[in-house]
Amino acid sequence: MRGRPRPDGDSQPAEQALQRVTRAQQGLLGRILDIPQLARVVPRLQPEVLHRVIQTCGLEDCAELVALATPDQLLRVFDLDLWHGDRPGLDDQLDADRFGVWLEVLMESGAEAAAQKLARMDVDLVIAALAQHVLVFDGASVSRFTTLDGEEVPASRRGDGLGCEIGGYLIEPRRTGPWDAIVALLLSLDEEHRDYFDRLMRGCRTLSNSGFELDGLDDLLSDREQDMFDLACDRERRREKQGYVTPAQARAFLQMARQFHVGDAAPPGNPIAGAYFRAIEWAAPVNDANDASGRLPASSDSAFEPPETADAIAAVVDLLVEAGVVPPPPRALLDDPRAASRLALIQAHMQAAADADHAAYSQRTEELGFLANTIMAGCSLQARAFTVREASDAAAAICNLGLENWPSTLAEDFLAGHDLVSVFQGGWTVLHRGVCMYAAERLIDVLTELRCGDREIQAGLDALRIELATQWRDGTPWRAREALDVIMPLDMPAWAALVGLLDECPVIHAGMDTSRGTRPRAVSATDFEFISENRQIASVHRFFQTLPETLRGSDFPCA
Numbered sequence: 001m002r003g004r005p006r007p008d009g010d011s012q013p014a015e016q017a018l019q020r021v022t023r024a025q026q027g028l029l030g031r032i033l034d035i036p037q038l039a040r041v042v043p044r045l046q047p048e049v050l051h052r053v054i055q056t057c058g059l060e061d062c063a064e065l066v067a068l069a070t071p072d073q074l075l076r077v078f079d080l081d082l083w084h085g086d087r088p089g090l091d092d093q094l095d096a097d098r099f100g101v102w103l104e105v106l107m108e109s110g111a112e113a114a115a116q117k118l119a120r121m122d123v124d125l126v127i128a129a130l131a132q133h134v135l136v137f138d139g140a141s142v143s144r145f146t147t148l149d150g151e152e153v154p155a156s157r158r159g160d161g162l163g164c165e166i167g168g169y170l171i172e173p174r175r176t177g178p179w180d181a182i183v184a185l186l187l188s189l190d191e192e193h194r195d196y197f198d199r200l201m202r203g204c205r206t207l208s209n210s211g212f213e214l215d216g217l218d219d220l221l222s223d224r225e226q227d228m229f230d231l232a233c234d235r236e237r238r239r240e241k242q243g244y245v246t247p248a249q250a251r252a253f254l255q256m257a258r259q260f261h262v263g264d265a266a267p268p269g270n271p272i273a274g275a276y277f278r279a280i281e282w283a284a285p286v287n288d289a290n291d292a293s294g295r296l297p298a299s300s301d302s303a304f305e306p307p308e309t310a311d312a313i314a315a316v317v318d319l320l321v322e323a324g325v326v327p328p329p330p331r332a333l334l335d336d337p338r339a340a341s342r343l344a345l346i347q348a349h350m351q352a353a354a355d356a357d358h359a360a361y362s363q364r365t366e367e368l369g370f371l372a373n374t375i376m377a378g379c380s381l382q383a384r385a386f387t388v389r390e391a392s393d394a395a396a397a398i399c400n401l402g403l404e405n406w407p408s409t410l411a412e413d414f415l416a417g418h419d420l421v422s423v424f425q426g427g428w429t430v431l432h433r434g435v436c437m438y439a440a441e442r443l444i445d446v447l448t449e450l451r452c453g454d455r456e457i458q459a460g461l462d463a464l465r466i467e468l469a470t471q472w473r474d475g476t477p478w479r480a481r482e483a484l485d486v487i488m489p490l491d492m493p494a495w496a497a498l499v500g501l502l503d504e505c506p507v508i509h510a511g512m513d514t515s516r517g518t519r520p521r522a523v524s525a526t527d528f529e530f531i532s533e534n535r536q537i538a539s540v541h542r543f544f545q546t547l548p549e550t551l552r553g554s555d556f557p558c559a
Contacts, residue, residue: 029053032057032065033064035315035319036308037312038316039068040309041309041312041313041316042065042069043068043073044313045073047073047076047077047080049325050065050069050077051077053065054066056323056325059101059102059105060101062105063105063106063108066102066109067106067113071117071118071120075121079235079238079239081098082099082102082129085247090247091247091248092247094129094132096132096175099130099133100177101178103181104178106118106185107185111188115188115189118185118196119189119196123196123200124203124231125231126200127199127204127207131204132174132175133174133178133182134171134173134182134204135174136171136172136201137172138170162179166183166187166190167194167198167201171183244377245373245374245377249374249378250373250374250376250379252378253272253378254375254378256270256272256425257424257428258432258433259429260426260428260429261429270421273367273370276370277366342533343397343532345400345403348412349410349412349414350364350415352413352414352415353413357416360415360416360417361415361416363419364419367419367420367421368392368399371395371398371421371424372388372394372395376391379504380505381503381505382499382500383481386505393530394530396532398424398427398530398531399420399427400427400532401430401531401533402422402425402428403423404534405426406426430537431505431506431531434537435531435540436477436478436501436504436506437472439477439498439540439544440472440480441472442544442547444465444468446544447465448465457486457489460483460485460486463483464480464487468480468483478502480502481503484498484502490551491551493509493510493511494511494550495511496509496511497511497512500512501540507529508530508531508540509528510524510527512540512543513539
């Protein structure tokens with residue numbers, strides 16, 4: 001491990017001084033590693049916090065922190081770090097290359113320590129990830145042998161000479177990257193954790209089979225595909241209990257919300273939201289929202305922590321908040337100074353719910369958390385993932401829009417007896433139909449009439465119109481996003497505005513309100529606001545009234 005002192009006492013002070021200089025150069029990570037009692041602090045960090053540190057400082061540089069983490073922590077961190085989707089809203093897939101990096105980082109603390117930590121983790125996860133790096137066969141099945149006729153058959157090898165025998169199994173590489181670390185780790189598992197090693201090898205051996213003969217009579221998943229499916233389901237169950245929403249559930253919820261009947265006086269409950277709240281295991285509330293211990297898991301011996309350990313824990317949390325790795329304690333919607341008048345309606349109703357029934361107010365707050373999680377898991381913003389803050393802001397804005405368009409007059413204490421999930425669905429429907437679908441339909445009309453003297457641009461405009469019409473019929477105008485690039489040379493602000501309005505979660509870009517006389521040539525992708533009021537939708541309608549003139553006034557001759 002880096003930073004390990006030498007036995008020579010005379011050289012120890014000089015080496016420690018060198019370590020301090022090196023860590024100072026490392027910045028945040030160096031400051032974390034210099035905190036006293038770190039070995040007692042790291043095991044108490046929430047896995048999400050530990051993952052944020054690893055993301056910020058780089059996994060390869062965090063070997064000392066990883067060595068101090070518990071197997072349970074690492075399993076939760078793996079749930080966050082090893083799974084990635086091709087784009088927001090799609091199901092996550094296990095990243096084999098990232099697992100290889102983790103193995104090499106674990107091995108920095110020594111093969112014995114790495115094997116001990118791995119042997120206490122979920123063997124199914126390790127099998128699925130390791131099987132993407134190695135092929136495993138019974139040693140006897142590939143050994144050299146002599147037939148009854150005296151013919152000598154050589155050993156069967158598939159690799160490039162890198163294979164080796166460990167514990168009666170032949171191991172061959174599928175990927176060469178972490179091969180040395182894998183061999184050293186398996187040797188240690190074979191020696192110190194034989195039962196776990198056998199389970200691991202048997203699982204990898206099953207996944208190393210070439211497959212079944214194709215007879216056309218069935219369409220079954222292969223062992224590898226079935227194993228990965230089961231592993232993903234296990235991960236989703238763990239994350240559901242922690243309050244996460246799976247991408248599949250989020251996509252289904254948002255699609256159902258686009259078809260919500262706003263005119264229903266008493267809309268039925270959403271089955272996905274209902275199942276979520278039945279399944280989730282709520283954590284015990286923290287007494288003080290600003291208490292740093294709220295960022296740390298409960299510990300059976302937390303009451304007996306010495307003062308120096310408690311001080312070290314507080315120092316780590318303060319340091320991470322200062323560096324922006326961990327956000328400061330969240331403020332309630334009612335107290336958020338960033339929520340301006342555009343959220344006045346939901347603020348007023350949340351305040352009334354808090355005054356009338358604190359339990360109902362707590363439930364509304366939990367529902368806002370579910371909605372933000374759903375947006376993050378199942379929706380994209382400008383073809384990227386939402387940040388936590390953006391998802392929270394979007395959920396509040398859409399609920400405000402839903403309250404403004406509720407079919408009946410709302411009592412002051414409406415939210416004391418009514419859920420925010422239905423309110424969100426009403427706002428999401430208005431946003432989809434009144435902004436996204438409306439913008440697509442109006443743009444199709446504009447493109448039908450618009451003619452550009454540049455042949456290449458005109459061909460792009462025709463392609464955009466055809467693609468947008470197809471996606472409009474399917475109710476997914478945002479899938480024509482790439483074809484919108486043809487608008488960019490005609491008018492950059494108009495293009496930015498259209499990209500925002502035709503998104504899965506429509507937003508109003510600053511380019512929409514820029515006057516023609518002062519139109520900039522460049523725009524910022526982050527300069528937008530979420531739609532929370534009908535007056536913003538009215539401004540969208542005004543934008544499309546002037547859009548034909550705007551496009552005709554470009555540098556390219558259009559009529």
